[in-house]
Amino acid sequence: MRLTIGFFLAGFVYAQAPMKALHPRVEKIVEEVSAERVGASMRRLESFGTRNLFSSLTDAKRGVGAAARWIKEELASYSPRLQVRIDEHDVKKAGRVIRDVKLWNVVAVLPGTTQKDRQVLITGHYDSLHIVRKKVGELERMDQEATVAADAPGVSDDASGTAAVMELARVLSQYEFEKTLVFVAFSGEEYGLVGSGLYARRAAAEKATIDAVLNNDIIGNELAGNGRTAGAAVRVFSEDPIDSPSRTLARYVKEIGERYVPSMRVDLVFRADRFGRGGDHTPFDRAGFPAVRFTTTAEFYANQHSATDTFANASPAYTAKVARLNAAVAAALAWAPPPPDVLTKSKSVITGLETVGPNLSRGKSGYDALLKWKEQGDVTDLAGFAVVWRESVSPYWQKEFWVGPGKEFRLADVSIDDIVLGVKAVDKEGNESPVAVYRIVPRLVP
Numbered sequence: 001m002r003l004t005i006g007f008f009l010a011g012f013v014y015a016q017a018p019m020k021a022l023h024p025r026v027e028k029i030v031e032e033v034s035a036e037r038v039g040a041s042m043r044r045l046e047s048f049g050t051r052n053l054f055s056s057l058t059d060a061k062r063g064v065g066a067a068a069r070w071i072k073e074e075l076a077s078y079s080p081r082l083q084v085r086i087d088e089h090d091v092k093k094a095g096r097v098i099r100d101v102k103l104w105n106v107v108a109v110l111p112g113t114t115q116k117d118r119q120v121l122i123t124g125h126y127d128s129l130h131i132v133r134k135k136v137g138e139l140e141r142m143d144q145e146a147t148v149a150a151d152a153p154g155v156s157d158d159a160s161g162t163a164a165v166m167e168l169a170r171v172l173s174q175y176e177f178e179k180t181l182v183f184v185a186f187s188g189e190e191y192g193l194v195g196s197g198l199y200a201r202r203a204a205a206e207k208a209t210i211d212a213v214l215n216n217d218i219i220g221n222e223l224a225g226n227g228r229t230a231g232a233a234v235r236v237f238s239e240d241p242i243d244s245p246s247r248t249l250a251r252y253v254k255e256i257g258e259r260y261v262p263s264m265r266v267d268l269v270f271r272a273d274r275f276g277r278g279g280d281h282t283p284f285d286r287a288g289f290p291a292v293r294f295t296t297t298a299e300f301y302a303n304q305h306s307a308t309d310t311f312a313n314a315s316p317a318y319t320a321k322v323a324r325l326n327a328a329v330a331a332a333l334a335w336a337p338p339p340p341d342v343l344t345k346s347k348s349v350i351t352g353l354e355t356v357g358p359n360l361s362r363g364k365s366g367y368d369a370l371l372k373w374k375e376q377g378d379v380t381d382l383a384g385f386a387v388v389w390r391e392s393v394s395p396y397w398q399k400e401f402w403v404g405p406g407k408e409f410r411l412a413d414v415s416i417d418d419i420v421l422g423v424k425a426v427d428k429e430g431n432e433s434p435v436a437v438y439r440i441v442p443r444l445v446p
């Protein structure tokens with residue numbers, strides 16, 4: 001019962017931790033995700049024949065341009081508060097880009113209120129690819145022109161992710177969030193992560209504050225080519241190292257996603273992506289932003305980049321389940337306070353240089369774990385902080401201590417060298433920030 005927030009005992013106030021509470025608005029958002037709408041978008045995206053990066057931008061019915069215009073119009077119809085635009089780039093012929101091309105990312109921004117400079121991105125790619133091969137001597141090569149001309153339904157890869165992004169834009173734009181939500185349908189993924197690469201590079205140059213990139217790519221089917229099914233699980237990939245921003249976000253996705261969508265299992269995979277494959281989360285990770293990839297556990301390899309990646313071979317009900325996980329994570333995160341600042345500056349007495357390191361020490365005794373942190377931002381609904389703990393070899397946080405509004409915490413006779421510690425900020429409704437981890441900052445000078 002949340003009615004008993006705090007009671008008095010011998011002059012002390014014990015505030016009950018709001019952690020693990022189910023936020024009714026987040027629950028409602030999860031329920032509002034419609035499998036019918038997700039399916040209708042997947043079918044509509046298939047109907048453009050192809051969405052190949054080099055297909056027509058001007059044809060009214062067929063090609064990447066018609067698809068982009070439809071996505072833009074749909075997004076704009078959801079709410080007048082969504083700022084929808086085509087993010088256009090002139091891309092020069094280079095590498096896998098076979099000729100100069102205009103690339104259109106479709107972007108919808110839902111501006112935040114009290115933390116509008118912090119962004120949460122929900123992304124997928126709407127371009128598609130059907131690789132057509134030709135014989136060149138003894139070898140089979142990709143026939144570039146035939147590939148551009150061919151039908152490329154690309155429903156699981158990645159009309160599914162695009163449909164999820166669109167459905168989340170529809171549902172979430174009926175609410176007001178503290179942080180800014182950005183919904184992006186990237187283009188040029190199939191020719192080397194071109195659209196996301198350009199977007200991430202610009203975000204880094206602008207020093208944008210991106211709290212999360214939730215990238216959805218191949219979330220359209222739950223049946224693998226060998227008959228294996230996995231309708232109640234999804235993989236979430238995150239790049240190393242073990243406490244990287246992306247890995248920290250992945251743990252958050254599992255914790256919050258499974259809390260609100262308990263019928264789904266989030267299988268974290270501790271690597272950037274599948275072998276030999278890439279995705280639009282990677283340029284963000286490389287730029288230092290926390291970014292993860294959702295992908296079905298049961299990939300159907302023969303359908304990918306082929307004429308059979310169709311709606312008939314897809315499962316919109318499954319896509320909607322993955323969209324619900326995204327919805328819970330994005331909503332909770334967009335209402336959550338910023339993570340605490342766990343860094344502290346110090347000046348070297350020898351060199352005079354200022355260095356930054358974790359605000360963590362062994363305390364007065366020399367044998368304790370003494371954690372200190374600072375609050376970030378100006379949060380009006382903060383309830384307090386929670387300290388988390390895990391063994392250095394454990395993938396997930398194992399212990400949690402509610403601190404309340406204090407800014408330090410001491411664990412007696414606990415070695416800071418042997419465990420990993422972090423702290424998160426929690427608001428009065430139970431929305432949690434991602435964990436700020438006390439990490440060893442590599443020294444430049446040995």
Ligand SMILES: [Zn+2]
Nearest residue numbers: 157158217218
């Ligand atoms: Zn893809």
